[in-house]
Amino acid sequence: MLRVKAGDLDKMGLLFERYNRPLFGFFYHMTHNADASEDLVQNVFYRMLKYRHAFTGDGEFRTWMYHLGRNVLNDSVKQNKSANHFDVNELADRIGGGTLADESFEKQQDKDFLHKAMAGLSAEYREVLILSRFQEMKYDEIAKVLNINEGTVKVRVHRALGELKKKFFTNESR
Structure with missing residues (x-):
């Protein structure tokens, strides 16, 4: 990013290749909308170019990128009031360390309950x-990224x- 800041805009392609998928995943889990997530990723990279002068290099690039991403997402939420979804299947596996139930029906039912439970969390809790x-x-x-201390x-x-x-x-949730 320091090279992009210095005017070597070709390096932006390398940053995009390296970080677009993780950033897309973040947005997709927050919105559960692939098209919106792609747009949000594009907006983040646009802002990176626009605000490249603000990158100091003191902190980690990824932290700065996610900070921009949060701002883009918050702007989008304010505009759309609909970024309240996420991928329940993956969250169930990550939180529980595996599947929530052995049988398909019970598993789907548990995922539906988890989806409702996640939707009931504040945006602050969902985000962390x-x-x-x-x-x-x-x-x-x-x-x-959140501008708070680690203990918080x-x-x-x-x-x-x-x-x-x-x-x-x-x-x-049931």
Whole structure:
């Protein structure tokens, strides 16, 4: 990114190749809309070019990129008021460490319940779960992206998982 900042715009293609899929995954898990996610990725890379002068190189590029991504997503949510979906199948596997039920019907039913439980979480809790479980970001990276301290990230993840379990195992989601 420092080379892009210095005017070597050809390096932007390399950044796109390296980071477009993880960024797409983040957006897809937040919106559950592939077309919207592709648009959001394009908007992030557009903003990277537009605001390349703001990249200092002091922190990790990925952190700066996800920070831009959050801003793009927040702008999109404000415009559309509909970015409230995610991939329940993958989340069920990542949170539970495997499938939630052995039989297909029970598995699908549990995923439906999990979807409802996730939808009931605040955007703040959903976001930390997605960043930590899907994007496999470390707590210190998430803290930088969210502009909060690492302890707050740990607390949010813990509370988000607790809230998710509570919603999943009570009648709130069933």
